[in-house]
Amino acid sequence: MATGSSWKMTREELVKISILDATELSKRALRAVGYTDTDADTICSHIMDAQLRGYGPTGLARVLTIADRVSHKLVGSADMVITRESPASAQVDAKGAIGYLAAYRATELAIKKAKAGGVGIVGVSDTFFAGMLSYYAEMCTRQDLVVMITASAGPWVAPEGSYTPRFGTNPMCIAFPSGIKQPIIWDIGTSKIIHAQVKLAQLMNEELPEGTAYDENGEATRDPFKAMEGAMAVWGGHKGSGLAIAIQLLGALAGAPAHTGNTEGWGLLVIAMDPEMFRPIDDFKREVDSYSQTIRTSQPLKGNGPIRMPFDRSWESRERTRESGYVQVEKSVLDSLQGLIDGAK
Numbered sequence: 159m160a161t162g163s164s165w166k167m168t169r170e171e172l173v174k175i176s177i178l179d180a181t182e183l184s185k186r187a188l189r190a191v192g193y194t195d196t197d198a199d200t201i202c203s204h205i206m207d208a209q210l211r212g213y214g215p216t217g218l219a220r221v222l223t224i225a226d227r228v229s230h231k232l233v234g235s236a237d238m239v240i241t242r243e244s245p246a247s248a249q250v251d252a253k254g255a256i257g258y259l260a261a262y263r264a265t266e267l268a269i270k271k272a273k274a275g276g277v278g279i280v281g282v283s284d285t286f287f288a289g290m291l292s293y294y295a296e297m298c299t300r301q302d303l304v305v306m307i308t309a310s311a312g313p314w315v316a317p318e319g320s321y322t323p324r325f326g327t328n329p330m331c332i333a334f335p336s337g338i339k340q341p342i343i344w345d346i347g348t349s350k351i352i353h354a355q356v357k358l359a360q361l362m363n364e365e366l367p368e369g370t371a372y373d374e375n376g377e378a379t380r381d382p383f384k385a386m387e388g389a390m391a392v393w394g395g396h397k398g399s400g401l402a403i404a405i406q407l408l409g410a411l412a413g414a415p416a417h418t419g420n421t422e423g424w425g426l427l428v429i430a431m432d433p434e435m436f437r438p439i440d441d442f443k444r445e446v447d448s449y450s451q452t453i454r455t456s457q458p459l460k461g462n463g464p465i466r467m468p469f470d471r472s473w474e475s476r477e478r479t480r481e482s483g484y485v486q487v488e489k490s491v492l493d494s495l496q497g498l499i500d501g502a503k
Contacts, residue, residue: 172486180218180485181206187221187495190502192232200235201258204289209487210479211472215354216289219491223357224256224287225498227421235259241413246271247279249413254422257288257309264428265294269301272430281412282426286311291331292345292469294428299333299341302439304431307331310409312420314356315349316389318399321376323389326418327353328405333469335433337443342450343469348402350391356382362490 175183184205188198201224209217233255242249248267252260264280271278288294291307298305311326331345350370359366359382371385372378379385392399409425410416418424433442456465479485 171489173489173492174484174486175492176484177206177210177480180209180487183492183495183499184218184221187225187498190499191221191225191228194234194236197234197259200262201256204258204262204293207293207476208290209485210476212475212479213290214487215352215358217485218487218495219358219361220287220289220354221498222361222491222494223354227287228256235263238263240267245275246277248281250280250282251413252282252285254284254286257282257285257424257426260285261288261291261294261307261309261426261428262297264426265297265307265430268305268428268430269298269303272298272303272432273301276432276435278428278430280428282428283413284423285414285426286421286424288329288424288426290345291329292333292343292472295331295333295343295345296341298430299335299343302335302433302443304335304433305331305333306429308405308408308427310406310412310414310416310418310425311353312418312422312424314353314386314390314420315392315402316372317403318392318396321372321389325402325406326424327390328402330401330405334446335439335443336450337440337447340473341469342446342467343472345468346393348393348398348405350393353390356385356390360386362488 181202184202185198188201205217205220233253235255237253238255238260239251240248241251250260250264260282264282268278268280288309291309294307295305308330310328313323313325315325315327316322317324327347327349329345329347331343333341333343335341351366365380366382366385368380369378371388371390373384373388379388392402406416408427412425412427414423414425433439450467453467454465458465
């Protein structure tokens, strides 16, 4: 397999580490990269949420990808500016800040505006690596808001029927508050695999899943380096391809160029809505709960397990992990994070 990253690891046995220790290790590594204490805390909270939910590529291993990306230019939350603003909307120029910071700020703004006037729409330009959109969606559902979030990205994914990269992995998320703690959150990417999976496969010197990428000549490949020279495959055929194109253009609406860079200039759009504009919030949440129950009690086809609502698995995984008190992480990831810390001393 080809090589080309400054970090090289091999997949080893999983090591148990307490949630508290993993959190502290992540924060220290982010501070070693150059982030302030506040920014490191913000990014770490997101990364640990991914780790608790079992999403390894966007968990602690993501810090290593971030370190590679910002080694030549680190931009913090203090550098971001609001370029346009109205009572219901705002446009944030992230100035190249990572999406973990930019999307967090945009969501805070959208919540504030939705609470004040019913709707909050915030666009972000010039960012990258927003992580899990469901993380920001939960910020909204905790405030009894409905939210839709989209994020454009670099041209790594080919339209259906092509092998030319034309749009990003382009996730989309829609979320609803419920009458119980657990919200309903639908969060999907529009490519068969996410960028973080490819970067982790490069770091670990591993192959990609079958049928997820093409090399620069249009041949199917499992080599993550060749995939980044070629393209990832789109999810959902023509429907997924159309959705990805729409999300790329919503990124342009948010202030980013439609033709984003590979690792910069991405766009993000947050639309938060207060159900109280239309009906009492408790009435709406009862409706959400009632409908969710009809989905969960649907009869499964033979061989299928219980029918779930979107976000059920993530919620249950996170709760189980919290109760256990520890996460499992590859030793090579932990060693590399410690290497970041030691190298900054």
